[in-house]
Amino acid sequence: MNCPKKYYVIIFLLIALFITNSSFAQKPTFGLKLGVAVSHSTIDENTTEPNSGSSFNGVGILGGVYLDIPLVNEVVLRPGAEIVSKGSSGNSRYYYYPPRFTYLDIPLNILYKSNSSHGHLIAGGGPVLGIPFQPYYGYTLKTDVGLNGIIGYEFSIGFSFNVNYCYGLNNVSKNKDIATKISTRYLGISVGYNF
Template identity: 30%
Template sequence: MKTKALLIALSTTVFALGAKAQDKTTFGVRAGVNFTNLNGKESNGDKLDNKLKAGFNVGVNAEIPLVPDFYVQPGLLFSTKGSKDKQGDGKLNLSYLEVPINLLYKPTLGAGKMLLGFGPYVGFGIGGKYKSGDEKIDVKFKNDVKPSDVSLTDPKIFLKSLDFGGNLLVGYEMSNNFSFQLNAQLGMTNLNPKSNGVKPKDKAKNTGFGISVGYRF
């Protein structure tokens, strides 16, 4: 509920600012590659031992001016995340729709502008699958797994659908409106769901970094 309230408050602020600066708001597209992992610990306290997995992101954003050189940048992204097993060829692929809302600083630097930003994001899981050799297991998003959800003949990996965390970005926008940036994400939500109402002892959080290119209209 706290996450939903924060998202509503942030969205309301963005829309209010947008109404005031509608004629100066610009829009852009962005796409790039992600390198993500699931970090956390097992129920016995041991750290998760995974490797980075490559994925991608693509989406749109807006830049709403606040004061000179400062902007609010809300966006909508489709992003693939997950991790690879330390041993073997096992790979967990996760797909999210994300809503990042960054505070962006764009001072003039040479013929273009530097990009420095940070802010929260909210992600909504929309699909996933674990693959290892010929084995394929679907990911099902649930906040509380009941005994009736578990099947020995049709096994599933259960994760929470809602992800929340923080963004950091640094980049450069050229005079022709093309840009490139490095970004990092730190997930703050334990993706492991409750089991019949009981909170899990193990933890898994999305983390990662990426490189992307964009164009501002």
């Protein structure tokens, strides 16, 4: 686990948020979200047996915070921090319990947010940095980089309904003795509230 790099990324994001926030006159809004993540993990286990790959599907929790920073017209920068349980069902070749990978995802979305008296249609996406929590049994994980797409609707009273899809781009397996490749992706369904 390479902690200093993770701290540099978090510090960089906080500095970027501060600079962006101080550059624009419109006030940012803070939001909370909570929902479920329907995930799919693919694990290529290190074995010479044919068909040694495993696919796991599962439902886990998704929750976090975000900041909507108005840029120009109806364009919003939405950085956030989310705990995502990329849970699974089924058994691994090496472990009886299904693997459950928990990440701190840091999305940096650029969103179109339509202006209306009744609410706002939200659509957009951006990159996601996923920092794994502790290893799950022998599956030690590396930092993930992915792409996120989001669509939703925010009511005028602040409540919102959101659907997002996050696709992990790289191999997150750190222990090649157990798994030569691990990839993750999930569909998030959540409700939110802007303050």
